[in-house]
């Protein structure tokens with residue numbers, strides 16, 4: 402028996418070692434505080450759950466869903482998009498339902514890349530961009546995201562020859578793991594390069610609603626002319642605490658969405674109708690639950706920033722996402738520091754190196770644990786490190 406090269410060539414899964422150590426600690430009865438995963442701890446708002454329960458009982462929802470998503474769901478997504486970003490979309494041809502945005506991100510390259518084709522991928526990044534390119538035989542070319550540049554890639558430093566060979570570029574602002582945001586000027590520059598070199602932009606906007614201090618995240622599709630060369634990924638996971646539900650959607654130019662749908666029609670059979678209808682409730686219902694979420698995360702962000710600073714660590718409060726991206730103290734690398742936090746403070750963080758080589762030297766703290774646990778985690782780190 403052999404396994405395919407695409408499996409053998411996967412970048413190492415650096416969380417595996419951490420997971421093993423957490424398990425070991427927990428089996429010894431240690432109460433580990435986990436700042437490592439970005440999975441909202443708060444429940445899905447009740448009106449959304451109620452819609453699911455009601456719709457799950459209706460036999461007409463028990464059959465295969467339509468491939469592109471229910472017309473009702475796509476209309477709700479298009480209307481939400483218009484309200485939120487001021488951009489009109491044709492629900493029929495420019496919106497596609499996804500089984501969570503991760504599923505869509507993983508499958509889009511199959512619609513765009515032939516074996517050997519180049520895709521530009523940020524480093525550090527959500528690991529799916531790179532692996533999805535590898536899975537369809539493409540070649541990822543990494544774009545470093547460095548602190549001095551606000552964790553934005555320097556598009557003008559990418560050689561013309563690379564732009565010319567590239568078929569697609571992945572980006573994600575507000576960004577996981579760095580918590581950086583991109584302004585309209587950056588999006589305009591991006592659209593300019595992409596149009597000039599005929600490169601499709603895959604923009605992951607999973608954190609569009611997780612913002613603070615008055616910051617409002619733009620959509621790439623707000624840039625005139627960007628739609629035709631872009632696919633943008635939207636997710637209900639973080640906005641409505643729905644990570645377990647597996648529902649999101651992609652928007653973009655008609656031709657791109659059509660090629661993307663052709664891939665999905667041959668792989669999956671869509672999202673459970675009752676889940677799509679619950680998602681309609683989320684998108685069309687009262688949005689005060691989103692505001693409350695923001696308020697909870699903002700409070701936690703401030704609490705954790707203050708706590709980490711009181712230990713003497715340098716960290717900036719981000720204006721978006723669920724994460725603090727912190728440089729590790731002098732003398733450590735990412736995984737040594739993460740290991741030390743686990744050993745000495747029984748606190749788990751994600752080592753930056755798990756998100757790519759350029760993530761080395763950082764760790765990521767997630768804000769998806771209760772306030773009391775954050776306080777306790779800070780106390781433990783303080784005791785261990787000061």
Ligand SMILES: *Cc1c(COP(=O)(O)O)cnc(C)c1O
Pocket residue numbers: 439500501502503504527573577605607635636637638639644648649
């Ligand atoms: C959480 C997250 C997603 C959302 O994934 P779903 O599959 O929609 O749950 C997408 N991209 C990034 C960068 C994320 O952190």
